[in-house]
Amino acid sequence: MDSFNGQARLQSRGVSVPGMARTVTQPDWLTPDIVDMAAVARWGAQAGLPEGPVEDVGRIGGGTQNVVLRMRWAGRDLVLRRPPEHPRTGSNAALLREMRLLAALAGTDVPHPGYVAGCTDEDVLGGVVFYLMEAVDGINPGAAIEEPYLSDAAARHAAALDTAAALARLASVDHVAIGLGDMGKPEGFLARQVPRWLDHLASYSQLPGYPGSTLPHIDALARWLTAHRPPDAPAGIVHGDYHLNNVLLARDAPRVAAIVDWEMCTIGDPLLDLGWLLVTWPEGSPDLVTGGPLAELGALPGPDELVAHYAARSDRDLSAVEWYTVLAGLKLAVVIEGTHARALAGQADPAVGLRLHRAAVAGLERAAVIAGV
Incomplete structure (x- = not known):
């Protein structure tokens, strides 16, 4: 039931990840209880994601279920999804199913965000799974309408x-x-x-x-x-x-x-x-x-x-x-x-x-x- 309805960006701080050539920008509002970006960056290194700064982290608001963040990862615009702050029974299973389906849609003519990588180890973020997908440069009809739709x-x-x-x-x-x-x-x-x-x-x-x-x-x-x-x-x-x-x-x-x-x-x-x-x-x-x-x-x-x-x-x-x-x-x-x-x-x-x-x-x-x- 989430939707990409706008994005909040607040003051951030840089966190160096030990042993890695990577700096993680963790917004002040984003506590490790929600998403520990340093832990995400360590997982990304092990998953083979490119080295480079993880910055401009912003929560994409409007949804009532999952936590959705947009970020720049080594110059690449990505979106992270994890279960809600108060996970429910089945939250991880639902996200695992979502990961599998998005990965399978690659190469079809269905418009969807490209799947990048997923973490099935619940220990990385304290009990929940998560995944990364490509950020799509698009306009959400439930947020704010832009051209060409505004005037046409x-x-x-x-x-x-x-x-x-x-x-x-x-x-x-x-x-x-x-x-x-x-x-x-x-x-x-x-x-x-x-x-x-x-x-x-x-x-x-x-x-x-x-x-x-x-x-x-x-x-x-x-x-x-x-x-x-x-x-x-x-x-x-x-x-x-x-x-x-x-x-x-x-x-x-x-x-x-x-x-x-x-x-x-x-x-x-x-x-x-x-x-x-x-x-x-x-x-x-x-x-x-x-x-x-x-x-x-x-x-x-x-x-x-x-x-x-x-x-x-x-x-x-x-x-x-x-x-x-x-x-x-x-x-x-x-x-x-x-x-x-x-x-x-x-x-x-x-x-x-x-x-x-x-x-x-x-x-x-x-x-x-x-x-x-």
Whole structure:
């Protein structure tokens, strides 16, 4: 659920790493409890990364899950991702899956940040894994819009359509051919979704201070989804959190430069990603809007145009696209309600938790309208 929404750079200090021709610039706000950059630099030397200064370290804000840092490593712009400051059960496993998928996407036509190297030794950063990827020079629609999109309505429209095209390209990748044949459990993927996410929502009650879910329409949507579930479709890569805040738009042409935040990736039914894009699309509820600055400028395609654009580039059966959209609304609500629950437990920003709770409610309201419940 992270997004590349801007970057904070504060006063930094240089730290020399003993035995290495490397100076690490550790910002004053970045404590070793979050990311010990000297430890990262020592690991990088052992991993064969180039010698040189690690500097201009800045946190990329906007996400509510992982810690994301941008830096200059021996003159190369890189991004580091690690689990959140308060890791949850499964945080390391999710990041390991993300590493594997990004590495496998190399050479495909899916726009993504290039994978550089990953650390699977949890001792390096005190219990968490992490990885480095190439920094992408792109514009995040959820942060601040720049040219050509600022003044060119046609460019905004074309780039927004390309979010559907990029998703179709991802869905067409042969995951077995790129070495992901044993990733995930695609058999019975759709049948597992509703019970899995209902159980996940119930698990938040274990967090101190969370009184239990007050989210609307959960039971009615669960019944509708179970009664209307479509047949299983061919398996493919699922991004798992596909919306405007998780893409970077190119500066040189109206297109997607990279899809980011692969934390929830798996192998399953890729049409869930299309449903996710549709249920979060900038229309209707202001609490649910993604790509805020882009949406405010207008000239974006509507949901029907997105579906048609995807369909023209895919051989998948889209006759049940509304079902996938409703499922996405339910799943998204459960996922982001987790931040609200952790905020009440003192593990997340209360303001962010409340904002995401409102977005969860908005997503369920939209899903309920689509399902007619």
